[in-house]
Amino acid sequence: MTQSSSNKVAFFSSKSFDKQVFAQFEQTKPVIVSHIESRLEQTTVALAAGFDTVCVFVNDDVxxxxxxxxxxxxxxxxxxxxxGYNNVDITTCHKLGISVSHVPVYSPYSVAEHALSLILTLNRRTHKAYNRVKEGNFELQGLLGFTLHNKTIGVIGTGHIGSAFINIVEGFGCKILAYDPTPNPLIKSKVEYVDLQYLLTHSDIISLHCPLTQDNSHMINVNAIQQMKDGVMIINTSRGGLIDTSALIKGLKTQKIGYVGLDVYEMESELFFRDRSYEVIQDDLFQRLSTFHNVLITGHQGFFTQEALNEIATTTINNICGVTEGQTNHDNFL
Structure with missing residues (x-):
């Protein structure tokens, strides 16, 4: 292939693992990838000059x-x-003749298993037990958990990831309530579909597995939290904007909420995917949230498995090549 016939791609928010997993395609596909560590936003958009495609991630601001x-x-x-594509103005893209593609499915069990790991860690406090034993402290006081068997788990969103999560927690003997405007026929026999208010009221654990839209932004707010069981556990591995962080903190302070597990945060674009250990974090809400002993936060790593990275890379490159070949009429294009 000649350089002139290749699609020139500006790869924003690039990390070392991105370079490794995408390198396998650079000799076999008509693409020339330039990795850019900066995230795409108004101050960096000029770096896209001379490129046919920009490849972006969850916290790039398009x-x-x-x-x-x-x-x-x-x-x-x-x-x-x-x-997810809530960070892209798709309407303006279409108006200006820019195609938009995404990776609708990639190893859904990667994120689903991470959600389960947050539940188990919070419940059995294995992160605290680990630190205690490292220091020679074998005291059990403060590590009391509960059995998942017979507990009610509410799953908001039953697409690929939500369904994978349901398949996992079914094996624990949990009762599963589900809310989704479009019920998934593949898991109807495993769950009881209910309205959102019923799910909030009756669930011991609530796990979010839905995309972020204008309609569901801050769906977990003061009113929603007031409807929940005392001591409820809330898990979010989807998008940070689904939860009103201020309301979450109030719920924790009043002990209405017993546990919170987050792999996402509504203002994460200023924090995640970078080493901030030598900085003073300026986000007061995040700092307050991280002080609670019953809150566990991970830095958007739910997707981070070898299987998921391989699938993401393969689909992304195929989408890029599809534009060159005029093949954009399928579910990967928005």
Whole structure:
């Protein structure tokens, strides 16, 4: 292949693991990838000059102004290497002739298993037990948990990841309530579909597995939390904006909420995927949230398995090549 016939791709928010997993395609596919560590936003969009495609991740900000500048620079394709697309102004992209693709399915069990790991860690306090034993402290006081068997788990969102999560927790003997505007026929026999209010009221554990939209932003708010059981556990491995962080903190302070497990945070774009250990974190809400002993936060690593990375890379490259070949009429394109 010649360089002129290749699709030039600006790979924003690039990490070492991105370079490794995408390198396998650079000799076999008509793409020339340039890795850029900075995230795509208004201050960095000029770096996309001379590229046909920008490849972006969950915290890149492809808002209206960025899209307009991308169009002026001649970019024809925004390729998301993730499932969610709430960070892209798709309407403006279409208006300006920029195609948008994503990775709708990639190893859903990766995220589902991470959600379960948050539940088990919070419940049995294995992170605290680990630290105690390292220090020679074998005291059990403060480590009391509960059995998952016969507990009620409410699952909000029953797409690929939500369904994978349901398949896992079914094996624990849990009762599963589900809420989704579009019920999944593949798991109807395993769950009881209910309205959102019923799920909030009757669940011991609530796990979020839905995309972020304008309609469900802050769906976990003061009113929703007031309806929940005392001591409820809330797990979010989807998108941070689904939860009102201020309301979450209030629920923790009043002990209405007993446990919180987060792999996402609504203002994570300023924090996650970078080493902040030598900095003073300026986000007061995040700092307050992280002080609670019953809150466990991970840095958006639910997707981070070898299987998921391979699937993301394969689908993303195929999407990029699909634009070159005129094959954009399928579910990967928005």
């Amino acid at each position: 808002n209206t102004q960025v899209v307009e500048q991308l169009a002026e620079l001649g970019v024809k394709h925004v390729a998301l290497r993730c499932a």
